[in-house]
Amino acid sequence: MRALSIDETGGPVLRDLPRPDANGEAIVRVRLAGICNTDLELTRGYMGFRGVPGHEFVGEVVESPDATLLGRRVVGEINAGCGGCDACAAGLARHCQRRSVLGILNRNGVHADCARLPAGNLHHVPDALSDEEAVFTEPLAAAYETLEMRAAAPGEQWLVLGDGKLGLLVAAALHADGAAPLLAGRHAEKLAIARRWGVQTVLAEALDGRRWDVVVECSGATNGLSRALALVRPRGTVVLKTTVAGPPDASLAQAVIDEITIVGSRCGVFPRALAAFPALAAAGVRVTDLITAEFSLSDGVAAYARAAEPGVLKVLLRP
Amino acid sequence: MRALSIDETGGPVLRDLPRPDANGEAIVRVRLAGICNTDLELTRGYMGFRGVPGHEFVGEVVESPDATLLGRRVVGEINAGCGGCDACAAGLARHCQRRSVLGILNRNGVHADCARLPAGNLHHVPDALSDEEAVFTEPLAAAYETLEMRAAAPGEQWLVLGDGKLGLLVAAALHADGAAPLLAGRHAEKLAIARRWGVQTVLAEALDGRRWDVVVECSGATNGLSRALALVRPRGTVVLKTTVAGPPDASLAQAVIDEITIVGSRCGVFPRALAAFPALAAAGVRVTDLITAEFSLSDGVAAYARAAEPGVLKVLLRP
Numbered sequence: 001m002r003a004l005s006i007d008e009t010g011g012p013v014l015r016d017l018p019r020p021d022a023n024g025e026a027i028v029r030v031r032l033a034g035i036c037n038t039d040l041e042l043t044r045g046y047m048g049f050r051g052v053p054g055h056e057f058v059g060e061v062v063e064s065p066d067a068t069l070l071g072r073r074v075v076g077e078i079n080a081g082c083g084g085c086d087a088c089a090a091g092l093a094r095h096c097q098r099r100s101v102l103g104i105l106n107r108n109g110v111h112a113d114c115a116r117l118p119a120g121n122l123h124h125v126p127d128a129l130s131d132e133e134a135v136f137t138e139p140l141a142a143a144y145e146t147l148e149m150r151a152a153a154p155g156e157q158w159l160v161l162g163d164g165k166l167g168l169l170v171a172a173a174l175h176a177d178g179a180a181p182l183l184a185g186r187h188a189e190k191l192a193i194a195r196r197w198g199v200q201t202v203l204a205e206a207l208d209g210r211r212w213d214v215v216v217e218c219s220g221a222t223n224g225l226s227r228a229l230a231l232v233r234p235r236g237t238v239v240l241k242t243t244v245a246g247p248p249d250a251s252l253a254q255a256v257i258d259e260i261t262i263v264g265s266r267c268g269v270f271p272r273a274l275a276a277f278p279a280l281a282a283a284g285v286r287v288t289d290l291i292t293a294e295f296s297l298s299d300g301v302a303a304y305a306r307a308a309e310p311g312v313l314k315v316l317l318r319p
Numbered sequence: 320m321r322a323l324s325i326d327e328t329g330g331p332v333l334r335d336l337p338r339p340d341a342n343g344e345a346i347v348r349v350r351l352a353g354i355c356n357t358d359l360e361l362t363r364g365y366m367g368f369r370g371v372p373g374h375e376f377v378g379e380v381v382e383s384p385d386a387t388l389l390g391r392r393v394v395g396e397i398n399a400g401c402g403g404c405d406a407c408a409a410g411l412a413r414h415c416q417r418r419s420v421l422g423i424l425n426r427n428g429v430h431a432d433c434a435r436l437p438a439g440n441l442h443h444v445p446d447a448l449s450d451e452e453a454v455f456t457e458p459l460a461a462a463y464e465t466l467e468m469r470a471a472a473p474g475e476q477w478l479v480l481g482d483g484k485l486g487l488l489v490a491a492a493l494h495a496d497g498a499a500p501l502l503a504g505r506h507a508e509k510l511a512i513a514r515r516w517g518v519q520t521v522l523a524e525a526l527d528g529r530r531w532d533v534v535v536e537c538s539g540a541t542n543g544l545s546r547a548l549a550l551v552r553p554r555g556t557v558v559l560k561t562t563v564a565g566p567p568d569a570s571l572a573q574a575v576i577d578e579i580t581i582v583g584s585r586c587g588v589f590p591r592a593l594a595a596f597p598a599l600a601a602a603g604v605r606v607t608d609l610i611t612a613e614f615s616l617s618d619g620v621a622a623y624a625r626a627a628e629p630g631v632l633k634v635l636l637r638p
Binding site: 087092095097149210225234235241242243247248250251252253254255256258259260261262263264265266 | 406411414416464468529544553554559560561562563564565566567568569570571572574575576577578579580581582583584585
């Protein structure tokens with residue numbers, strides 16, 4: 001099968017690899033996959049990953065120990081837990097210390113014709129959703145995880161920092177949930193997408209004051225945390241959605257003095273995201289507005305190059 | 320009156336200053352005051368403070384707009400809010416952006432014969448409490464603030480990092496509250512005090528694993544946060560009690576990936592601390608075990624020098 005591959009020299013490169021053996025798991029034929037910023041980071045050495053990247057997909061089950069899945073259109077949770085630890089027992093495979101992660105950690109991903117995942121990770125996609133919508137289930141789950149880690153209370157003022165894909169989806173999730181967020185970013189054309197959805201926006205440089213109840217940091221910038229701390233009110237909350245490799249650029253003394261709560265939030269679960277599509281549509285959100293381009297899997301190297309260009313949002317790969 | 324004073328050259332120096340005018344507030348004759356690490360930091364330039372330091376005290380009201388306070392033995396909340404903002408309206412004067420802070424910010428402190436505070440900041444000290452106990456009300460309030468910001472749930476495992484005064488008092492508060500904390504530190508003689516109170520202790524270098532539900536960082540060390548993040552379980556909580564001037568020494572990426580919550584916690588309110596003395600005593604905690612030495616106010620310069628020595632816990636000043 002065709003697959004993109006990351007090796008010591010970075011990559012990706014297009015390779016012809018054997019189709020994975022099921023080994024008790026399910027095999028999915030990929031219908032459509034997305035390129036995430038994490039995939040770009042992997043090509044730059046993040047996680048020391050070697051193998052097939054890609055974790056956003058919609059596909060069709062071609063082999064499965066659970067026969068009811070055969071032939072179904074599915075999306076898949078990316079964390080595969082050990083099944084035996086406290087985290088797994090609590091339904092938190094995504095926090096299992098021995099987990100593998102699709103296309104990120106000890107498990108080949110979906111930028112290929114086929115991929116393998118435990119059958120339990122797969123979720124049936126409702127017929128009403130197009131492939132182009134369903135491929136956003138994973139990043140949407142990450143967006144909704146913001147609300148899992150910090151529920152919105154009536155009357156609170158939420159600010160989302162960063163108008164990349166994640167910031168836009170977090171703002172969309174909050175908007176559909178009725179939290180009326182303000183999205184701050186640096187790119188007029190990206191903010192325009194959010195406004196089309198009915199989300200209020202502002203240019204980041206126009207922000208000031210320390211008045212926000214909750215600031216969701218999605219900018220991924222080195223100074224993202226200190227910027228969020230400068231905008232949140234005393235006793236407020238900063239939700240950190242993006243990882244930054246180095247230490248923050250500022251002391252956390254202010255978080256102590258002002259009793260700020262900083263909440264890390266990452267991957268979410270799929271059922272909430274899959275169930276959210278009607279509410280998103282009703283709120284005016286079309287996730288497909290985030291699609292910048294689609295490439296054939298055979299043109300995957302060019303697709304990665306395109307995804308890395310400034311101003312580009314979602315680039316899709318179709319096997 | 321006698322007063323210690325911090326000026327451009329550091330200090331403190333002993334000065335003869337006029338007794339403060341009441342100006343609508345209360346005047347307290349200081350009976351006993353404590354030296355806090357913050358006071359030592361002020362002599363090294365923290366907050367750019369100039370004036371009389373000191374915020375831990377028990378005293379007697381000698382002037383007050385509220386006549387019922389006259390002659391009473393009191394302790395005093397250290398934050399004086401503007402009275403007109405949202406934080407003050409919510410009873411959070413300690414988060415008022417225009418507040419003054421006793422001996423720390425725009426308000427002279429209690430390392431003097433007399434000091435001024437709003438009458439509303441003062442709390443009557445029960446007769447059962449000695450001055451030597453009551454002078455710990457402020458640091459105890461800060462310790463109990465840990466539980467205000469993050470209540471302990473049954474069965475949770477709490478770890479306190481740092482065996483300084485604050486770490487010992489946080490461990491004492493958790494112990495009296497039934498949370499059965501483990502206190503980790505580097506000083507056998509300080510850990511011995513906690514054990515005398517019935518608190519379990521461990522040498523910090525013996526800690527490992529990422530299994531604690533809540534880690535309370537009281538070490539004040541530059542690597543305190545990264546150490547706490549290395550010990551807390553995924554989805555667990557780190558409570559930051561101590562401020563560190565510089566940026567953390569590690570990325571917060573792990574806090575995002577493992578969905579850690581980091582909670583800043585600082586000053587607390589006095590009623591809970593005052594009400595806690597019987598529970599502390601019943602649990603075996605004697606806060607007076609923390610007293611290393613007592614000096615006359617006239618020997619305040621020597622008292623500060625002593626307080627800065629390694630291994631020293633609380634140094635008291637008696638006017």
